[in-house]
Amino acid sequence: MARKIVITSGKGGVGKTTLCANLGIALAQKSLRVALLDFDMGLNNLDVAMNIDRRVVFDFIDVVEGRCRVRQALIQDINEPTLYIMPSCHQAKRIVTVDMAKKVIARMEEGFDYILIDCPAGIDSGFRRAISCAEEAIVVVTPHLSSVRDADKVVACLVNAGFTQIYTVVNRLRGDLVMSGEMLTPTEIFSLIGQTALGIIPDDDSINCLTTAEGGRRPYRILADNLHLGTAKMYDCLSRYKGILGRMRRSIKRKV
Numbered sequence: 001m002a003r004k005i006v007i008t009s010g011k012g013g014v015g016k017t018t019l020c021a022n023l024g025i026a027l028a029q030k031s032l033r034v035a036l037l038d039f040d041m042g043l044n045n046l047d048v049a050m051n052i053d054r055r056v057v058f059d060f061i062d063v064v065e066g067r068c069r070v071r072q073a074l075i076q077d078i079n080e081p082t083l084y085i086m087p088s089c090h091q092a093k094r095i096v097t098v099d100m101a102k103k104v105i106a107r108m109e110e111g112f113d114y115i116l117i118d119c120p121a122g123i124d125s126g127f128r129r130a131i132s133c134a135e136e137a138i139v140v141v142t143p144h145l146s147s148v149r150d151a152d153k154v155v156a157c158l159v160n161a162g163f164t165q166i167y168t169v170v171n172r173l174r175g176d177l178v179m180s181g182e183m184l185t186p187t188e189i190f191s192l193i194g195q196t197a198l199g200i201i202p203d204d205d206s207i208n209c210l211t212t213a214e215g216g217r218r219p220y221r222i223l224a225d226n227l228h229l230g231t232a233k234m235y236d237c238l239s240r241y242k243g244i245l246g247r248m249r250r251s252i253k254r255k256v
């Protein structure tokens with residue numbers, strides 16, 4: 001049976017879709033069978049993010065309305081044979097009910113180890129629909145007070161909805177700013193949110209939905225290990241900014 005995990009945040013643009021894509025890739029690289037579901041039904045962009053938009057024939061609505069089977073709407077990733085993406089479309093927002101979505105997911109559960117659900121920002125009906133289909137949640141937060149505050153509201157909603165496993169991922173952490181005391185530390189953020197710390201992703205221009213650079217992939221690989229094996233290793237964003245060399249790197253980064 002698949003682990004069904006919703007990736008949510010509260011605040012928009014903090015990196016949910018990017019995390020969904022890269023975590024999916026990292027899990028698939030362990031030969032796990034992974035499905036990514038685009039539940040951001042108003043502003044769906046997982047297909048573009050995963051570079052499969054030109055291969056979309058059927059989407060979630062076609063499955064829900066019986067025009068195709070689940071298998072026909074799932075698009076296999078070009079690089080990872082065990083990774084599949086279920087695209088959505090913007091009409092889905094008003095058509096798909098929680099019951100419909102749950103039925104589709106129930107048909108997928110046997111065939112996958114992980115079903116990752118990309119959630120819309122906010123805590124309105126789209127968020128409710130997405131969380132109703134999952135049993136675990138990953139809350140993505142950036143090191144800014146507004147993001148932490150919104151994540152806290154999302155955690156309260158998840159707890160009220162009965163979630164017992166909620167993970168936090170700190171995204172876009174800048175080691176240089178943490179070292180100079182200008183950014184919240186990951187420890188502070190994890191303790192403010194008060195849920196299981198799953199991972200830290202640095203702010204890195206090479207990170208996008210199809211991160212291929214080795215340096216960009218490493219933090220997602222650690223995160224996938226923590227999720228799958230229950231380890232608690234954290235990517236170290238700070239060490240390169242410590243010592244004399246680190247001070248030089250910090251001042252160079254400041255000038256860029």
Ligand SMILES: Nc1ncnc2c1ncn2[C@@H]1O[C@H](COP(=O)(O)OP(=O)(O)OP(=O)(O)O)[C@@H](O)[C@H]1O
Pocket residue numbers: 009011012013014015016017018019040119120121171172173201202203204205206207208209
């Ligand atoms: N760790 C990172 N380092 C640098 N850029 C990042 C990182 N994570 C995400 N981004 C960038 O931030 C932008 C927003 O990311 P993304 O679309 O994943 O956010 P989102 O939370 O899904 O947004 P929305 O709420 O609109 O769905 C993208 O341009 C993405 O490439």
Ligand SMILES: [Mg+2]
Pocket residue numbers: 016017018040118119
């Ligand atoms: Mg998104």
